[in-house]
Amino acid sequence: MEGFLPLIWVIFWYALSTPFIIYGVWKLKKVMSEHPESKPMLAVAGAFAFVLSSLKIPSVTGSSSHPTGTGFGAIMFGPAITSVMSAIVLLYQALLLAHGGITTLGANIFSMGIVGPFVAYFVYNALRSIAGFNIAVFTAATLGDLATYVTTSFQLALAFPAPVGGVMRSFIGFSGIFALTQVPLAIIEGLVTMLLFKYLLELKPDVFRIFHIEDKATSTEP
């Protein structure tokens, strides 16, 4: 989508995303110095986004898209740190794959690195006390993925309002392309994120405890 966003929107989304990245880098440094034992898990969170956003998966709408992989990082380390990870993934894809782009980077960081992780983070925290751990993680990662593509649709609708019906009309059109295609992918992302959490929790519950993530169902070490 390189060059498809008018310059004014390029500047707008860059301006909106930059503060989050700066705060995210600061937060990342803070976590690494306060809890150096969490570094491998930070690597896992970034790597998970790397893997999932590289998988172009066919969907029921007859087109293909890819998940975001930001749910794990967002639930574990919060949205700000996840923004930085997303920026790295998006930069790789923009420079080496001509997927996304430098002009659309700000907008993509906003949808994948900010809105998605924020949704995942809040959904997890809202559901954690009323639903089980598995349901909370699954729902959070699924809705975070979906929110990313709803945001993309909205960003395109703002830049390209329909001559008749305006932004809302365009939003429905772009949602039909992005959000609808994303539904089965988001469910897959939710399922895989839940599994990753369960496996790592079983292996290394102490690192998760630092970030207040516990699954009562997981048996603790004797």
Add this chain to the structure above:
Amino acid sequence: MSELRRLTLIVVILIAIIGFLTAFVPHMIGIMPQWGGADAAAVTKIGEISGYKPWFSPLWQPPSGEIETFLFSVQAAIGAAIIGYIAGLYTGRKEAKRGQP
């Protein structure tokens, strides 16, 4: 069966069902699936709305579809290697702590 194994099995089955539906649902609702990228569909849509032409092109593009696929695979491989290494490291430490081989 442990909870983790049962959960893994459920996830695998659910993903298989989604894969099955993906293969058959489009034909059933009358779509001829092309499995093209959603981005390309959005570009077409932008053209329908406004006839907008991009004002900036990628600095570098993979010279062919094969090379693009290769670079996507490298991305997945880097991520998978890191996750596998760390999961293995933790498994090893956990076993060492237990005193099991």
